[in-house]
Amino acid sequence: MTTHNILQYLDPEGTPTQTLPQWCSSPDWLLRCYHYMVLARQFDTKAIALQRTGQMGTYASLLGSEAIDVSVGLSMSSEDVLVPYYRNHACQIIRGMPIDEAFLYWGGDERGNASAAMQKDFPNAVPIATQSLHACGVATAMKVRNQKRATITLIGDGGTSKGDFMEALNIAGVWQLPVVFIINNNQWAISVPRKIQTAATQLADKAVAAGIPGMQVDGNDVIAMREAVDSALQRAYEGKGPTLIEAVSYRLSDHTTADDATRYRSNDELKEAWEREPIKRLRNFMVLSQFWDENKEQALLQEINQLIQQAADDYLTRGIQPVESMFDYLYAELPDHLIEQRDWAIVRAMKGGSHYQEGE
Amino acid sequence: MTTHNILQYLDPEGTPTQTLPQWCSSPDWLLRCYHYMVLARQFDTKAIALQRTGQMGTYASLLGSEAIDVSVGLSMSSEDVLVPYYRNHACQIIRGMPIDEAFLYWGGDERGNASAAMQKDFPNAVPIATQSLHACGVATAMKVRNQKRATITLIGDGGTSKGDFMEALNIAGVWQLPVVFIINNNQWAISVPRKIQTAATQLADKAVAAGIPGMQVDGNDVIAMREAVDSALQRAYEGKGPTLIEAVSYRLSDHTTADDATRYRSNDELKEAWEREPIKRLRNFMVLSQFWDENKEQALLQEINQLIQQAADDYLTRGIQPVESMFDYLYAELPDHLIEQRDWAIVRAMKGGSHYQEGE
Amino acid sequence: MTMKHSVCLLEAVNLALASEMRKDEDIVLLGEDIGVNGGVFRATANLRDEFGLKRVMDTPLAESMIAGLSIGMSTQGLKPIAEIQFMGFIFPALEHIICHAARMRNRTRGRLSCPLVIRAPFGGGIHAPEHHSESTEALLAHIPGLKVVIPSSPTRAYGLLLGAIRDPDPVIFLEPKRIYRSVHQEIEDNGEALPLGRCFTLREGKDITLVSWGAMITETLSAAELLSEQGIQCEVIDVASISPLDTETILASVRKTGRLVIIHEASKNLGLGAEIAATVAEKSLLDLQAPIARVAGYDTVMPYFRMENHFMPNTQDIIDSVNQTLEFV
Amino acid sequence: MTMKHSVCLLEAVNLALASEMRKDEDIVLLGEDIGVNGGVFRATANLRDEFGLKRVMDTPLAESMIAGLSIGMSTQGLKPIAEIQFMGFIFPALEHIICHAARMRNRTRGRLSCPLVIRAPFGGGIHAPEHHSESTEALLAHIPGLKVVIPSSPTRAYGLLLGAIRDPDPVIFLEPKRIYRSVHQEIEDNGEALPLGRCFTLREGKDITLVSWGAMITETLSAAELLSEQGIQCEVIDVASISPLDTETILASVRKTGRLVIIHEASKNLGLGAEIAATVAEKSLLDLQAPIARVAGYDTVMPYFRMENHFMPNTQDIIDSVNQTLEFV
Ligand SMILES: Cc1ncc(C[n+]2csc(CCOP(=O)(O)OP(=O)(O)O)c2C)c(N)n1
Ligand SMILES: Cc1ncc(C[n+]2csc(CCOP(=O)(O)OP(=O)(O)O)c2C)c(N)n1
Ligand SMILES: [Mg+2]
Ligand SMILES: [Mg+2]
DSSP: OOOOOOBOSBOTTSOBSSOOOGGGGSSHHHHHHHHHHHHHHHHHHHHHHHHHTTSSOOOOOOTTOHHHHHHHHHHSOTTSEEEOOTTOHHHHHHTTOOHHHHHHHHTTOGGGGTOGGGTTOOOOOOSTTHHHHHHHHHHHHHHHTTOSOOEEEEEETGGGGSHHHHHHHHHHHHTTOSEEEEEEEOSEETTEEHHHHOOOSOGGGHHHHHTOOEEEEETTOHHHHHHHHHHHHHHHHTTOOOEEEEEEOOOOSOSSTTOOGGGTSOHHHHHHHHHTOHHHHHHHHHHHTTSOOHHHHHHHHHHHHHHHHHHHHHHHHOOOOOTTHHHHTTSSSOOHHHHHHHHHHHHHHSTTSTTOOTTO | OOOOOOBOSBOTTSOBSSOOOGGGGSSHHHHHHHHHHHHHHHHHHHHHHHHHTTSSOOOOOOTTOHHHHHHHHHHSOTTSEEEOOTTOHHHHHHTTOOHHHHHHHHTTOGGGGTOGGGTTOOOOOOSTTHHHHHHHHHHHHHHHTTOSOOEEEEEETGGGGSHHHHHHHHHHHHHTOSEEEEEEEOSEETTEEHHHHOOOSOGGGHHHHHTOOEEEEETTOHHHHHHHHHHHHHHHHTTOOOEEEEEEOOOOSOSSTTOOGGGTSOHHHHHHHHHTOHHHHHHHHHHHTTSOOHHHHHHHHHHHHHHHHHHHHHHHTOOOOOTTHHHHTTSSSOOHHHHHHHHHHHHHHSTTSTTOOTTO | OOOEEEEOHHHHHHHHHHHHHHHOTTEEEEETTOSTTOOTTOTTTTHHHHHOTTTEEEOOSOHHHHHHHHHHHHHTTOEEEEEOSSGGGOGGGHHHIIIIITTHHHHTTTSSOOOOEEEEEEOSOSOOOTTSSOOOHHHHHTSTTOEEEOOOSHHHHHHHHHHHHHOSSOEEEEEEGGGTTTOOEEEEOOOOOOOSSOOEEEEOOSSEEEEEOTTHHHHHHHHHHHHHHTTOOEEEEEOOEEETTOHHHHHHHHHHHSOEEEEEEEESTTSHHHHHHHHHHHHOGGGOSSOOEEEEEOSSOOOOGGGHHHHSOOHHHHHHHHHHHHHOO | OOOEEEEEHHHHHHHHHHHHHHHOTTEEEEETTOSTTOOTTSTTTTHHHHHOTTTEEEOOSOHHHHHHHHHHHHHTTOEEEEEOSSGGGOGGGHHHIIIIITTHHHHTTTSSOOOOEEEEEEOSOSOOOTTSSOOOHHHHHTSTTOEEEOOOSHHHHHHHHHHHHHOSSOEEEEEEGGGTTTOEEEEEOOOOOOOSSOOEEEEOOSSEEEEEOTTHHHHHHHHHHHHHHTTOOEEEEEOOEEETTOHHHHHHHHHHHSOEEEEEEEESTTSHHHHHHHHHHHHOGGGOSSOOEEEEEOSSOOOOGGGHHHHSOOHHHHHHHHHHHHHOO
């Protein structure tokens, strides 16, 4: 068995546990990071509120994984490609997804994956672990074209048990692909705890099977996360191949709004996890470093509050897609046999039609 | 990266490289082992001859993996269950598959999987790596019932890249299943060399991802193989969970009779591999130990020659199955809609029918 | 004396599982989140408490694995009942289902077999995320060696699931999640199975035959009810076992009514409706007084939930199609 | 001036690949044993030598991976052409094909798309081991968002493969291995693609329509030839693109002949024949002078090769079915 020492710079109280990287002495990156983490959390709160009031669908909260999402989002260059799983809204927003369209996706509307600002980033992927292989395909395209770019893909702890994930690590190793795999080990896959997923000591050990480097990082510590992601990206840019990063976090929320985590995990465990949460940790450190104070905090909260509120309003006033959109993106060109169905769908949706809905 | 030292007792010339296990001082097991290895090779020769003369279908030779197959076959108890891949005919024969029915399978006849003597052993599996999961299911049944039994499953080096294999190692680790995984690392997956399958240093490293013990064994050395398999079985019987054994061998044949390995690998490599082959190694050791001599060799060759010839004759005189057998084993009971098709198949196969074949 | 329970379809599944597990020690359940959590829909609620860890197994996340394990277990005399959390996630399991579960008996000439059940909720209409709403039952129905069963009421869920569990061959049991909780029925937990491979005639009528299954039975029955007010008598057939298909019952009905409308939520192209229509066109062409109509989902991807209702046929569509078929001369 | 080549279907595939790879730098090939070995059937022979390691990639053994990689590459502007060694091994790739390749364009409202080709040899008749002889094309044809193409001659293999490669959407290209080497045709390597989504009428006739695809076209044409000696004129349609289906050509022919026999090697139940029959029964019922017949594989597992010929329809079966359909009054 291998054991990796977990990479950590800040303890849960935000106190450094070792010499910090040089860049920590300047507030720039840390402030941006904090900004997006707060944004992520407020997005989350709003999304849950929208869902609870029947204005959005089932939603996967990212509570507790803000440090992972934001550090990845900030470390990537716009030339890189993100292949997310379904819990990376913050990362997607940093990379350009309009906030209202992030809501739109969870509102059950394909346009949430459509923004041109997302460039070649992948859309949310519901079928677990498939994205790991897509990321390898993306990275292969970069490698074939001799580009100095990298692909980052995320996955949950549960997802690491599915064959696709291991197949992806393996091909990334053989072909030395410029790809970074990040496991958001939030300890739970819906109701299944980490220890029931695998007997591996660490999820980072999965890398050994593929002959690639793996490391475990404190996923509540943005400094550790940035260090890990930056160096993995660097390796990728330099043609040194893939890296696996296990980011240890905790799912502070229910699995989704359709879930009730009290059925299967203890309150104590949850309470304890809150002690380690990423936002407080960074805030404490920034206060300690005199980069931050209560006034700045209040101003930020208000700024972001407005941003989120505006995005939610935009989302809510967004009309439904025309019914024929069901057909118009299936193929580049509409095949003959769908013309009839498309026409029929339009007729059915019209006043007097079997599927007419008031107000659409 | 981990590194396991490869387990070896005999060098390619059959000279001990370390103190031998106690049981090696008696000829019993070694003679049985030799018997079956020679049988395996003669079976192989005959099978290829049958194929070349149009009397059998595409055949996967086991040339070079005799030590693996035979040591596994001899170490298992009849209570254990074998979940083979398509290159384990020798192991299947040791466990009771009639030799003529082994030919029959490669002759394109389902009865080759049917012998009651195979008990609960799985049939040959063509879809690669799926058997690894079946073995875990079998082992789960043993565990649920608190039985002191184990499951052994084999796979090729190529098969280790497929998700199912890693999913199998993983569940075996979590559930601590009484299962032994044996990789026949014969260096090639058709034309794909081992180094293109994975960047892992050893295939035994795959175990680390699942948190289970893995070891590399000289797959041309029956003594090492027996030691490894016995101790893995022992662990399984004692409830200590799964083991992964990478048996290092070499595919001395083409992939199958449909393949031509000269297209993709060098003669030198093949010649060198022959130096390490398992039968000569064991024979040398037995001669050295004075368990064996040329007279015995000749007697054995003749005995086995007769056995194989008889089996081939039996296979060749075996009539085709009745055409309705296509339907009779699909479900326990024939569903209504198949009655008509079954009747129709019988009519078509009769004289005057569209599918009548002379002499069937 | 057995107790009566007023249960919805979901609870009927739970009732059947508990009932049969008490009688047959060889039954084990496995799947993602089926244990402590009792399943994301609660189909296996409380079973872990009653039957323990060894019979109700939470698995790691891997559908290929769930199917593969089930095959291994079933060959050794256990009776695994696996849950695939949503039918949209069954694809990784298909290799095992198609290449092994469906073939083991045939491949070994009866030496080994795979008596197992794979349960999965399917179909749209609950405003779920992508991949939680598909109806790809036709893929499974095309595979020889499988049985595919779809209940459309609590009573049939209870009886058919018992039938599936006792069946000596692999059965895919698809649960129409849109009607998981919509209707309650009184069920006596008497352990009586319903036969597989048989349609159920839910309503007799002489004017036209309506054939459907799963959740669409609800709309089909509503349509029949509304049409009866106009004096049109529909015969409503619940296919229930979509494979093997009970063509006799359907053909007999078409012989009587001369008109056929097939209703399903799945895409029309190569949906099960195609096979039913083809069989009727082959065997009862002269009985037909009008073209066979299929009221089905479009041949496009099930949209995200905001538009899913536009995809799925509804009661009015069925009524329209029936009227059109009746008007044909 | 372009050269003429006398090639078999397999060589036509190779010719089309090489031809298009020379023109389009974005095309890459991947699959098991396609490189040095040139494919187990030699469909990619010599391409590694000509185009190098970066464009002809031998992969580790994992079909899910092959499909997943192809999806990733195609979204970034490469044009992957993946080989699945035998169609019997495509099942692990289905999740990627169904959930991603077929949906990427729709899911992202056109932002990303998956222009890729997945090639696989399929069908029985070459005395191959188990799982090397299936015909499960209907599974793929049921999936919206895919195109599924099957050539039946060297010429159509060349033209349709070019069409598939240039198509902006994912195309499954199934190669009937039974006729890989059976016929040679003169092909000019002129880079002219044949259109997808169109049937090919291989023979005109007024008495009856025969619809088939892939290897069975051989038997269908033989039957038509033999029947013509008895004065029966068969119209023979090669479906070629089984999805999207060109129903117009088929319907037009049936309107003319009034009789239809569909021939396929795949199991009858829910084979593509079902959809064709259902469509005709829906749209052209009154044109039919006889029931629609399907000459197809049985609804059982393709037997091991010693009996495979009993499973597959042959020329005589087609003749018998045509005669029966013609005798119907
Ligand atoms: C292939 C597949 N199987 C099952 C599901 C249903 N499902 C959605 S999320 C989830 C748990 C995932 O846990 P993990 O990978 O740890 O990610 P987390 O949600 O904790 O971030 C499951 C089983 C799915 N989406 N895809
Ligand atoms: C799922 C699947 N994909 C592809 C094949 C085709 N195939 C048969 S054997 C083989 C190579 C296997 O190599 P390896 O696992 O090393 O075993 P070996 O034959 O060398 O013993 C391939 C690709 C298959 N049988 N199953
Ligand atoms: Mg998790
Ligand atoms: Mg090998």
